[in-house]
Amino acid sequence: MNKTLTTVLVAEDEESFIDAITLGLSKEGMTVAVARDGREALDLFASVNPDVILLDVMLPKLSGIDVCKTIRATSQVPIIMVTARSSELDTVVGLEVGADDYVAKPFRMRELTARIRAVLRRSPNAIDSIEIEDMIEIGEIVLDTARHELRVAQVPVALPLKEFELLELLMSNPNRVMTRDMIIDRVWGPYHTSDTKTLDVHIKRLRSKIEPDPSTPTYISTVRGLGYRFEYKQMNK
Known part of the structure; x- marks a missing residue:
């Protein structure tokens, strides 16, 4: 049952990209x-049980966005969306439906492999040799990092x-201002482009899940011109 190699499901309809990606990742x-x-x-997702998915936004028969939605209903496998460099709307929609990262065409193989390894390192399934019982509890929010x-x-x-990583x-740095660059570097890794849009989309999604009223957040506050802060003082009331 243990897989010795990382399996990447590549959903792509452009043959030139398929050949380059297959060769590069095989190396x-x-x-x-x-x-x-x-x-x-x-169909392949169900049969091959991939470790990570490289998913083009524009696919025949069923779009990458719809594929991402369907997979996210049952699985948290890391998903990297592939989009045209000018398609900002596709990028935002992809992140909103649960993609972990995105890469814009044309991309370099070095960047792509770095992104893949980054999401794999952060995947819960990657931690199989270290048992860490670590619970972060602030007010009504309980985060079990081990599980x-x-x-x-x-x-x-x-x-x-x-x-989850965000x-x-x-939560590990309550009442501390975390700059946008710091968050992007820690969560997405040093190879990620300095695109704050990615961070903003994830903050919005996160607030919708933990805030009593996402329109007036009390947990995750915005520090204008700097970044974000997790408010601790209000949690004990």
Whole structure:
């Protein structure tokens, strides 16, 4: 049952990208399964049990956005969306439906492999040799980092990988201003482009899940011109 190689499901319909990605990832010691349309991507996801998915936004038969939504209903496998460099709307929508990261075409293989390894390092399934019982509890929010679980007012709340990592970083530094650059570097890694849009989308999604009223957040506050802060003082009231 143990897989010795990282399996990457590549959902892409442009043959030139398929060839380059397959060759590049194979050289990095990864196994590549290729789907050329959205429906095939879902079929392969069920059959090959990939460690990470590289998902193009524009796919025949079923879009990458719809594929991401379907997979996120049952799995937290890391998903990296692939989008055209000018398609900011596709990028935001992809993040909102649960993608962990995105990469814009044209991309360099070095950047792509770095992104893949970064999301794999942060995946709960990657930690198999270290048992860490670590619970972060502030007010009604309980974050179990060992089990990758969140409870808000005793109710379980499902979080995609990046949202979990973001919340863990903020809760581990209560009342401390975390700059945007610091958060991006810690959660997405040094190879991620300095795109604050990615962070803002994840903050919005996170607030919708932990805040009593997301329109007037009391847990995650915005520090204008700097970044974000997890408010501790209000949690004990």
